Amino acid sequence: MAPRGVKEFLRATTCASRNDRAAPRSIAVMTGGATTWRNWGRNQVCEPAAVTDPESELEVVEAVLAARTAGQTVKAVGSGHSFTDTACTDGRMLRLGRLDRVVGFDRDASTITVEAGIPLWKLNQQLALRGVALTNLGDIDRQTISGALATGTHGTGLGLGALATMVREIEMVTADGDLVRCSEHEEPELFACARVGLGALGVITKLTLQVEPAFRLHSVEMPMRLDEMLADFDRVVTTNEHVDMYWFPHTDVATVKCNNRTDAPIRAKQGYKQWRDEIVLTNYLFGAVCKAGQLVPSAVPKLAQFVVANIGRTEKVDRSDRVFCSRRLVRFVEMEYELPRTEATATLLAIREFIDDEALRVAFPIEIRVTGADDIPLSTGYGRENAYIACHLPTGTPFERYFRGVEAIMDRVGGRPHWGKMHFQTAQTLAPRYPEWSRFQAVRAKFDPEGRFRNAYLDRVLGELP
Numbered sequence: 001m002a003p004r005g006v007k008e009f010l011r012a013t014t015c016a017s018r019n020d021r022a023a024p025r026s027i028a029v030m031t032g033g034a035t036t037w038r039n040w041g042r043n044q045v046c047e048p049a050a051v052t053d054p055e056s057e058l059e060v061v062e063a064v065l066a067a068r069t070a071g072q073t074v075k076a077v078g079s080g081h082s083f084t085d086t087a088c089t090d091g092r093m094l095r096l097g098r099l100d101r102v103v104g105f106d107r108d109a110s111t112i113t114v115e116a117g118i119p120l121w122k123l124n125q126q127l128a129l130r131g132v133a134l135t136n137l138g139d140i141d142r143q144t145i146s147g148a149l150a151t152g153t154h155g156t157g158l159g160l161g162a163l164a165t166m167v168r169e170i171e172m173v174t175a176d177g178d179l180v181r182c183s184e185h186e187e188p189e190l191f192a193c194a195r196v197g198l199g200a201l202g203v204i205t206k207l208t209l210q211v212e213p214a215f216r217l218h219s220v221e222m223p224m225r226l227d228e229m230l231a232d233f234d235r236v237v238t239t240n241e242h243v244d245m246y247w248f249p250h251t252d253v254a255t256v257k258c259n260n261r262t263d264a265p266i267r268a269k270q271g272y273k274q275w276r277d278e279i280v281l282t283n284y285l286f287g288a289v290c291k292a293g294q295l296v297p298s299a300v301p302k303l304a305q306f307v308v309a310n311i312g313r314t315e316k317v318d319r320s321d322r323v324f325c326s327r328r329l330v331r332f333v334e335m336e337y338e339l340p341r342t343e344a345t346a347t348l349l350a351i352r353e354f355i356d357d358e359a360l361r362v363a364f365p366i367e368i369r370v371t372g373a374d375d376i377p378l379s380t381g382y383g384r385e386n387a388y389i390a391c392h393l394p395t396g397t398p399f400e401r402y403f404r405g406v407e408a409i410m411d412r413v414g415g416r417p418h419w420g421k422m423h424f425q426t427a428q429t430l431a432p433r434y435p436e437w438s439r440f441q442a443v444r445a446k447f448d449p450e451g452r453f454r455n456a457y458l459d460r461v462l463g464e465l466p
C-alpha cells in the first residue's frame, strides 16, 4: 500500500481516475440527506435542494413544473467544467447526463441533431462514424454540448466564431414548462440569444448543429522566444487556420502550435508512446512540477526553467477532434479574457510586467488564442476580431491577487470575461461591453419573468430580475 503522503501527492496532482473518459466530470455526493455538487476545478461547491436526472424532454418539463410548484429555481448542469459558479444552485439541479443521444442526422443539409447532455467526446465519435466533424473545437472534449454553448466556449482560428455559431436550431423548456423550438425562422429573438444563453433562458433539451465532411489536421508545435512570438504574432495568426500559444511566466520561452488542414495520411503516436508523451509528460510530470511549486513557491521560477528546457518540437497528422482536444489531468482554476486582437501583444507584456512587479509565482503557462467576430449578443466574440488570454493556477493555489491584477489590465482594453471562467465583474461593469446587452435582457424578461432559472452567478452578471 502506498504511504499516505504519496497518495495525497498523486491525488493532488492528477485526476481521480486514470480513465477520464469514464470518470465523472463533476461530483455529486450525498451528505446527510443533502447532495453536495462540485465542479471539475474543485473551486465551486453547492447544495441543491433537489437533484433530477431526466431521461426525456417530458421529464425535463415535469421537473421544471415541479420546481415551479415548490417555488424552487432550476439549474441545468453539464459536466461541471466551468470555473465560475454558473452551474451552482440551491434550487433544483437538472443533470442532463442521460440526455446524450443522437436523434437525427441530415446528410444533405450536413446537420446533426443531438440531446443537450451529450459530451463533446461522444459527439465527436458519433460524427466520425458518419464521416463528418465540427469545424472547430476547444482544447478539451469533456464538456456537454449545451454547457459549452451556454458559456460561449470557443476554440482558436481567426476565421471562426465560438462553437455557438454552429447551432442551427434549439429546443428548450422555458419557465412555464413549455417546450419551445427556435431557429433563425422560428422565435428568432430567442434563438439569437439562446445560443450563448448562460442557462438563463431555459433548459435546452435538443439542438441541431452544422457539421462538415470529416477532415484531418497537421499540427506542429514548437518552442520559440517570447519576443519572436510577439513580433510574429499577426503573421502567424493570419496565415494559419488555428493557432494556440503559451507563454511560460518567469521565462522568455513560449510555445506556438499551428493546426492546418491536410490531406496527408494520419501520422500520430499510438499506444505506449502516446501515453508517455500526452499523459505522463504533459500531465503527470507537469502536475508534479505544479505540486512542487505549491509546496515551495520560491522555486517556481526555477521549475518553470526546468519545464521549458524540456519542451521540444512535436508534429502530427490526425483526425480533427483528436488534434483540437487534449487530455487535462492536472486540476486548475482559470481566468480567460477576450480582448480586441490588436491589443493582444501589449496586454500580454503588461501581464508579464505585473507578475514581475508583484513578484507573483505563476506555475502555469498563459494561453493566447484568437477567433473571428460573431453576432451572438452575449458571445465574448461579439462584433470584433479578438484574442483570448487565459491565466491558470493549480487548484488550491491562492489566485485572487493574480486574477484581480490581470482583470484590471483587461478592464483597460474593454475585455470580456469567459462566462465559464473566473472573473469578478458584475452586470454594471459588463453591460457597456456588450452592444446587444438590452436585447438579451428583453428576451430574458419575456421568457423567464419570474427568474425561475436564476442563481447567484446570474444575479451578479446579469442583474436581478425585477
Ligand SMILES: Cc1cc2nc3c(=O)[nH]c(=O)nc-3n(C[C@H](O)[C@H](O)[C@H](O)COP(=O)(O)OP(=O)(O)OC[C@H]3O[C@@H](n4cnc5c(N)ncnc54)[C@H](O)[C@@H]3O)c2cc1C
Residues within 6 Å of the ligand: 040, 041, 075, 076, 077, 078, 079, 080, 081, 082, 083, 086, 087, 096, 116, 117, 137, 138, 139, 140, 142, 143, 144, 145, 146, 147, 148, 149, 150, 151, 152, 153, 154, 155, 198, 199, 200, 202, 203, 204, 205, 328, 418, 420, 421
Ligand atoms: C480543462 C478545461 C478546459 C477548457 N477548455 C476550454 C476551451 O478550450 N475553450 C473554452 O472556451 N472553454 C474551455 N473551458 C471552459 C468550458 O468549456 C466551459 O466552462 C463549459 O461551459 C463547460 O461545459 P459543461 O458541460 O461542463 O457545463 P457546466 O459547467 O456544467 O455548465 C455551464 C453552464 O451551462 C448551463 N447549461 C448546461 N446545460 C444546459 C442546458 N441543457 N440548458 C441550459 N443551460 C445549460 C449551466 O446552467 C451553466 O450555466 C475549459 C474548461 C476546463 C475545465
